[in-house]
Amino acid sequence: MKIAKPIQNLIEAFEKLPGIGPKTAQRLTFYLLHVPQTQLDEFSQSLSKLKTETKTCSLCFNISQNDPCFICSSPQRDKTKICVVEQPLDILTLERGGFYKGLYHVLHGVINPLENIGPEHLHIYDLLPRLNNGVKELIIATNPTMEGEATAMYLSRQIKSKPESNGLIITRIGRGLPTGADIEYADELTLNKAFEGRVNF
Amino acid sequence: MKIAKPIQNLIEAFEKLPGIGPKTAQRLTFYLLHVPQTQLDEFSQSLSKLKTETKTCSLCFNISQNDPCFICSSPQRDKTKICVVEQPLDILTLERGGFYKGLYHVLHGVINPLENIGPEHLHIYDLLPRLNNGVKELIIATNPTMEGEATAMYLSRQIKSKPESNGLIITRIGRGLPTGADIEYADELTLNKAFEGRVNF
Numbered sequence: 001m002k003i004a005k006p007i008q009n010l011i012e013a014f015e016k017l018p019g020i021g022p023k024t025a026q027r028l029t030f031y032l033l034h035v036p037q038t039q040l041d042e043f044s045q046s047l048s049k050l051k052t053e054t055k056t057c058s059l060c061f062n063i064s065q066n067d068p069c070f071i072c073s074s075p076q077r078d079k080t081k082i083c084v085v086e087q088p089l090d091i092l093t094l095e096r097g098g099f100y101k102g103l104y105h106v107l108h109g110v111i112n113p114l115e116n117i118g119p120e121h122l123h124i125y126d127l128l129p130r131l132n133n134g135v136k137e138l139i140i141a142t143n144p145t146m147e148g149e150a151t152a153m154y155l156s157r158q159i160k161s162k163p164e165s166n167g168l169i170i171t172r173i174g175r176g177l178p179t180g181a182d183i184e185y186a187d188e189l190t191l192n193k194a195f196e197g198r199v200n201f
Numbered sequence: 202m203k204i205a206k207p208i209q210n211l212i213e214a215f216e217k218l219p220g221i222g223p224k225t226a227q228r229l230t231f232y233l234l235h236v237p238q239t240q241l242d243e244f245s246q247s248l249s250k251l252k253t254e255t256k257t258c259s260l261c262f263n264i265s266q267n268d269p270c271f272i273c274s275s276p277q278r279d280k281t282k283i284c285v286v287e288q289p290l291d292i293l294t295l296e297r298g299g300f301y302k303g304l305y306h307v308l309h310g311v312i313n314p315l316e317n318i319g320p321e322h323l324h325i326y327d328l329l330p331r332l333n334n335g336v337k338e339l340i341i342a343t344n345p346t347m348e349g350e351a352t353a354m355y356l357s358r359q360i361k362s363k364p365e366s367n368g369l370i371i372t373r374i375g376r377g378l379p380t381g382a383d384i385e386y387a388d389e390l391t392l393n394k395a396f397e398g399r400v401n402f
Contacts, residue, residue, distance in 0.1 A: 040252060048242055050207050051241060092204060
């Protein structure tokens with residue numbers, strides 16, 4: 001079927017994004033035909049600059065405009081705590097809460113043997129030198145999935161076997177029922193974890 | 202909350218798209234941090250060229266690279282039929298079927314009094330001069346919604362009152378149950394239309 005090439009190109013670009021199928025790609029493209037050229041130019045600029053104007057923080061591996069990033073270089077952050085996350089997006093979500101004032105460490109993935117991702121592909125070993133500088137607690141906040149748990153397990157074992165872990169507390173984020181949940185619909189594993197993780201009332 | 206400006210800009214650009222909320226905008230942006238710069242550049246180019254390298258066909262008002270568009274200028278199309286649609290995307294969908302070989306006419310919207318869109322904002326009156334050139338059938342294919350039906354009604358009345366409609370057949374796309382549907386779950390209006398539009402078996 002013949003369709004104007006510039007339209008076809010944009011549909012194809014949208015289709016490459018995760019969770020966007022051919023129909024949504026078409027809808028978005030034809031929607032954009034009605035927006036002002038300035039909005040298209042802004043969108044276009046944001047895309048081309050996304051990676052060229054950002055860098056990876058050499059300390060925590062977060063994506064930032066500066067190196068070290070604004071969290072690592074902030075004097076207001078509690079430098080005795082490091083929270084290990086899978087992705088930069090996790091930092092965004094945790095920061096929105098505003099309850100955590102320590103530093104971060106981004107692994108940029110999880111150990112996944114099925115996809116040939118081993119610990120050497122992640123920023124796991126870069127964590128060790130950071131533990132010398134007065135860090136007292138390491139909070140492992142990988143996702144509670146099979147891969148996230150395995151990565152948490154591997155990470156804690158690796159660190160405990162090293163001299164840097166002397167006096168270091170390694171914790172894992174709490175497991176249980178999310179706020180607003182219904183026990184009736186909770187799965188067995190979550191309920192099990194909620195019972196294991198019960199606290200004094 | 203502080204977040205790298207280039208990332209924030211792209212999240213905001215995605216949020217402006219219909220059906221894309223803050224969470225999806227974040228997910229897409231952080232996904233794009235992992236793709237090669239060439240893919241970002243291609244995407245960026247497609248966006249900025251979307252409107253600059255396309256034009257509106259002066260005959261049918263479809264969006265195309267050339268004027269007249271490839272459908273209006275094709276010698277293979279049946280020039281005795283014109284199908285009226287709401288949006289250029291509708292042409293894409295109809296062409297995918299490949300069963301229609303006539304010409305099109307894009308209204309670029311529907312009459313919607315609540316949003317102050319009257320017939321003068323659409324390409325309704327541009328249709329009249331086209332009817333002189335041996336057109337025998339006008340197929341009104343606006344959506345079967347309240348606004349689409351009202352627009353179809355208005356359009357057919359306008360054209361019937363003009364001398365250009367002499368001998369012209371005006372038709373409306375068929376209404377009834379879509380293929381694969383279940384009578385049990387069909388709404389009353391659709392069933393009513395299916396009975397009204399019954400054909401000899």
